[in-house]
Amino acid sequence: MTKTTNIILTNTPVSEGWQADNPVQIFKNEIHICLKDGQELSLRDIQKAGRKIEGLGIDTAKLTGDLWTEQSQWAFAMGFTCVGKLTNVEFTGDKAGQLADKLAIFAWSRDLTNQTPSQLYPLKLAELAAEYIKTLAPEHVSVGIISGEDLEQQGWTGIYNVGKGSINPPCLMILDYNPTGDSQAPVAASLVGKGITFDSGGYSIKPSAGMFDMKCDMGGAAVVAGALALAIKQGLDKRVKLFLCCAENMVSSHAYKLGDILTYKNGLTVEVANTDAEGRLVLADGLLAAAEANSGLIIDAATLTGAAMMATGGDYTALFGLDADLMEQTKAEAVKANEPVWQLPLERWHQDKCSSVFADTANSRTQKGGGAGGASNAAGFLARFVANEGKGWLHMDLAAAYNGSANSLWAAGGTGQGIATIAALICDKA
Known part of the structure; x- marks a missing residue:
């Protein structure tokens, strides 16, 4: 069975503890990529977050929430995907189908x-x-x-x-x-x-x-x-x-x-x-x-x-x-x-x-x-x-x-x- 994890881009940190200053925070079996002080993370930062999240052993990433843009979703996918997981991203929004098609070609x-x-x-x-x-x-x-x-x-x-x-x-x-x-x-x-x-x-x-x-x-x-x-x-x-x-x-x-x-x-x-x-x-x-x-x-x-x-x-x-x-x-x-x-x-x-x-x-x-x-x-x-x-x-x-x-x-x-x-x-x- 495929293990899918929700990945949420948010401008509100979900933790006040040891994770508070981390851009990647885990909360209730979901993973949040947190923007700092309401500022948008660069695409490079989001790609780095994708790489870190894949390193946690996540099988498939499901992008959820309203803050994801076409560009930020793609940056995440480039960081997250790897050998054995080259298409393991579920996109969100009205460009989800186009992004999935693009990812399949990149994967090939x-x-x-x-x-x-x-x-x-x-x-x-x-x-x-x-x-x-x-x-x-x-x-x-x-x-x-x-x-x-x-x-x-x-x-x-x-x-x-x-x-x-x-x-x-x-x-x-x-x-x-x-x-x-x-x-x-x-x-x-x-x-x-x-x-x-x-x-x-x-x-x-x-x-x-x-x-x-x-x-x-x-x-x-x-x-x-x-x-x-x-x-x-x-x-x-x-x-x-x-x-x-x-x-x-x-x-x-x-x-x-x-x-x-x-x-x-x-x-x-x-x-x-x-x-x-x-x-x-x-x-x-x-x-x-x-x-x-x-x-x-x-x-x-x-x-x-x-x-x-x-x-x-x-x-x-x-x-x-x-x-x-x-x-x-x-x-x-x-x-x-x-x-x-x-x-x-x-x-x-x-x-x-x-x-x-x-x-x-x-x-x-x-x-x-x-x-x-x-x-x-x-x-x-x-x-x-x-x-x-x-x-x-x-x-x-x-x-x-x-x-x-x-x-x-x-x-x-x-x-x-x-x-x-x-x-x-x-x-x-x-």
Whole structure:
């Protein structure tokens, strides 16, 4: 039997004893989140309260009372939910159904990120994402998957080379959501996700501690797939394409090597300076595929660099782009979604930060972590593969997409951060 506990947001403390100054107070088998001195708690405070309440062993939280807003309920849910309880919140008010639908999509994306690398190999990731989105709009979704040697034959050199060292073949999944019924309808937006289902680092091998959480390196694919699912649920009525760049980065006799030179569809040659800078190599293919779709908006998302983690502390998604208006719109939508973001530097000259004697560019520098400005340099590399001088392109380095261990705001595992912001952008732009 499910044990449900009422969670009440109140501006009147219920205890005069030892709990009096605590924001979380227990009274008569109910739990109260108490506002201090009649002042509204921040959404961050409410999320922290949700994490504390889950830690009490509560199975399902039922939000009751008149003070809950849509934003405060969502903040609580993000703090309370965790592995095994990803949908265990009962919302209140006229937005309860919408919040429950949104939470279910976040739960799917977070659960996908939490799966083990043996469960979630590249083709399985592509299939699960396609199946899930198809259930939301079966009549409007078509899917194609290019896998294994077909990738090389069709010119998708980044995905092929990164994944060729694994027994599980790499793949590019192309999903077309087209509710217009017109096969010639323009593509309003394209989403590109990094789907590295396990990242050993390749021959630039990671230490054990750095490799432990690398099942999450497909977090970008989970986020963009979740964002499209949420946008569809919210009534997306324009054509959007989804590109998932899926591979395992492994060490073997067939793996790609330091010093290899890859030639992309746009003619650009790339020297491999670091096999652990594989995410940008697969995303380059996805960005080229998105450019072929001629969409006005291209968003790529990836758990791309340790440099972004160092810069943001893992509390923010790092944003990059060359389109100032799009950057400002993204920051505004992120505030509405309560998904913290921070813009890091990107200029056209960042494209030249990873030089090569033997190719047009290298995929990184040979210094540890790619050297100074590693996250910006990675974004600069990606900028070489976008059209229109970067207009309409947004790169999200998902430093806040996964936590290896619980903290005061989040349970361990995937967070889904970025889903709501991307969904809002494609609904608006589309």
